[in-house]
Amino acid sequence: MRIDCKHVWEHISAYIDGEVDAALRAEIDRHLETCEICSAVLDSTRNVVVLMADERVFELPAGFTERLHARLDRELSLADSS
């Protein structure tokens, strides 16, 4: 089986997550060896995934935990007293 660029794009996410079977992975790897465009698409997608996982991209608002626990303490003490 020879796969084309469109096939590679369809499986890129599963490929990054290691969820394609061995035969398909081998086909994709073979395609990537000669296709500069798909290699760049794969690298850029993987790069986006890596950057997204960085905790600095999404941070909890300042004071979130303190406000949460203050509210929780209030609610729990109200429940205890009732």
Add this chain to the structure above:
Amino acid sequence: MQPCERPIYFLLMSLLRNETEAEDAAQDTVIKVYQNLKNFRGDSQFRTWVLSIARNEGLGRLRKAASRREDSLDAETDEQTGDYTPAILTSWKEVPSTALEQKELGALLRQAIEGLPEIYRNVVLLRDIEEMDVRETAAALGITEGAVKVRLHRARALLQRDLAPRLKGFAPKRKGLFGWGA
């Protein structure tokens, strides 16, 4: 409870798209978790259970506010977007995570995620940002594992198409390696 705070908040942010509302809903979620601890049967992961409470809290608020009709919450289907063409690059230079020290890059990434349709945003948030596995993500969102994979694939594809051309500006400018350093 603390390890759940981030996913609770960001799932609610994804649903409600308002920081104050998301924080208030996160607080209500945590209170409900404590009130219902006796009902947690341990047949799912604690975080999955907590996130399903957060999701219900978020959806309840959306319904109450009538900002969106209930049926529209499920209106975006996996069939709505068909094939996609990625941003075509002939070379790609990795953007190092140290570039995140530049505030513009973080803002660019957040903006791209916020621009995703909700069904994709929720999945990418739990899978790629909170790094939950497929099974847990499916359980937290009340969808199948297959739907998680399809939505994640499309979300990443949309993000690649949106971000790849713009991220190039954050790549290290080493000349010659990939042909576009000049």
